[in-house]
Amino acid sequence: MESFRGRFTNKIDAKGRVSVPAKFRSVATAQGLSGVICFPSIQGQVIEGCGPSFSGVIEEMLERLDPFSAERDMLASVLIGSSSELMFDGDGRVVLPEELREHAGIKDEATFVGLGQKFQIWEPAAGAAFFAEALAKARAHGDLLKSPLALAGGGGK
Amino acid sequence: MESFRGRFTNKIDAKGRVSVPAKFRSVATAQGLSGVICFPSIQGQVIEGCGPSFSGVIEEMLERLDPFSAERDMLASVLIGSSSELMFDGDGRVVLPEELREHAGIKDEATFVGLGQKFQIWEPAAGAAFFAEALAKARAHGDLLKSPLALAGGGGK
DNA sequence: TGGTCGCCTATGGCAATCCATGGAAACAGA
DNA sequence: TCTGTTTCCATGGATTGCCATAGGCGACCA
Numbered sequence: 257m258e259s260f261r262g263r264f265t266n267k268i269d270a271k272g273r274v275s276v277p278a279k280f281r282s283v284a285t286a287q288g289l290s291g292v293i294c295f296p297s298i299q300g301q302v303i304e305g306c307g308p309s310f311s312g313v314i315e316e317m318l319e320r321l322d323p324f325s326a327e328r329d330m331l332a333s334v335l336i337g338s339s340s341e342l343m344f345d346g347d348g349r350v351v352l353p354e355e356l357r358e359h360a361g362i363k364d365e366a367t368f369v370g371l372g373q374k375f376q377i378w379e380p381a382a383g384a385a386f387f388a389e390a391l392a393k394a395r396a397h398g399d400l401l402k403s404p405l406a407l408a409g410g411g412g413k
Numbered sequence: 414m415e416s417f418r419g420r421f422t423n424k425i426d427a428k429g430r431v432s433v434p435a436k437f438r439s440v441a442t443a444q445g446l447s448g449v450i451c452f453p454s455i456q457g458q459v460i461e462g463c464g465p466s467f468s469g470v471i472e473e474m475l476e477r478l479d480p481f482s483a484e485r486d487m488l489a490s491v492l493i494g495s496s497s498e499l500m501f502d503g504d505g506r507v508v509l510p511e512e513l514r515e516h517a518g519i520k521d522e523a524t525f526v527g528l529g530q531k532f533q534i535w536e537p538a539a540g541a542a543f544f545a546e547a548l549a550k551a552r553a554h555g556d557l558l559k560s561p562l563a564l565a566g567g568g569g570k
Numbered sequence: 571t572g573g574t575c576g577c578c579t580a581t582g583g584c585a586a587t588c589c590a591t592g593g594a595a596a597c598a599g600a
Numbered sequence: 601t602c603t604g605t606t607t608c609c610a611t612g613g614a615t616t617g618c619c620a621t622a623g624g625c626g627a628c629c630a
Contacts, residue, residue, distance in 0.1 A: 262497050263495060269591070277590095373476075394492075424581070426582065502616065502617065503617060504619095506581090575628080581620105582622105586617080
């Protein structure tokens with residue numbers, strides 16, 4: 257299955273519109289939706305987004321939790337209650353809701369980062385900082401990367 | 414399985430296009446993609462590339478992590494967020510993104526070095542220097558290469 | 571064995587297309 | 601009517617695809 261890949265920074269106009277990178281659009285539409293589903297990240301000040309496929313995975317995960325537990329309700333209120341289905345306009349743009357922009361501290365530019373089945377939308381400077389941190393950790397924990405490399409070298413398709 | 418093999422230095426034109434060595438192309442297309450996946454090396458100032466098989470192994474590993482863990486997001490941000498799927502044009506060329514060229518210090522020439530299931534793209538002088546160093550170190554670490562027969566049989570001859 | 575022919579690859583340039591972006595106009599709710 | 605939202609159009613720049621050229625390598629033939 258196609259996945260969200262790469263990093264793109266686009267501008268936000270006075271009406272809160274932003275172009276979703278064309279490659280991200282084609283991933284979402286291939287999953288059957290002319291739009292993306294966005295919600296605040298539970299990790300930090302960043303927006304997360306995905307296509308309908310991964311959205312279904314989220315609901316599955318929630319369904320496996322105790323339906324009346326406080327934990328389930330909290331997760332659901334963020335991942336579902338605070339989520340928005342943002343439809344592409346004729347030119348492939350979406351309007352980022354004010355609450356989401358505020359959560360991520362986004363003003364007039366947004367950085368889309370592909371993470372496979374989901375993606376993130378960062379305020380550009382914050383995104384760069386996160387990437388630098390992630391890169392440093394990846395270097396430090398090179399052992400985490402050895403497993404895929406070893407698997408690929410010995411196995412194959 | 415076919416593997417990336419050999420060293421080739423090709424020119425980069427004004428638009429950042431470079432011919433992928435024909436032998437590398439056939440490896441990638443045999444894996445089912447008319448293109449290659451490239452990303453900055455975590456180790457040094459060089460671009461790494463691979464076909465869909467190797468890339469698929471990386472994504473599989475990420476999918477085994479919890480989809481909302483900070484660890485997964487960081488690894489994905491580096492391994493997928495900073496990668497690009499570069500499709501061959503009709504003549505077997507790809508466009509090396511500006512960020513990747515900058516990361517490797519590449520200007521108007523690029524050296525492709527096959528490494529089996531993946532390959533590297535060097536600025537030619539840096540690649541030559543690395544090769545000289547690699548040769549010296551390979552000499553020193555030659556004993557790391559264990560005979561598969563010895564491992565399988567439990568003893569040597 | 572020497573020469574010629576032809577295919578494949580690499581490389582440059584041109585043209586059409588796509589994409590991001592800004593703004594105007596149509597629309598809906600209050 | 602006024603405000604906020606959505607649809608449509610225009611544009612410039614970047615990207616992609618296509619064609620032409622040239623050099624190298626091997627195959628085939630004499």
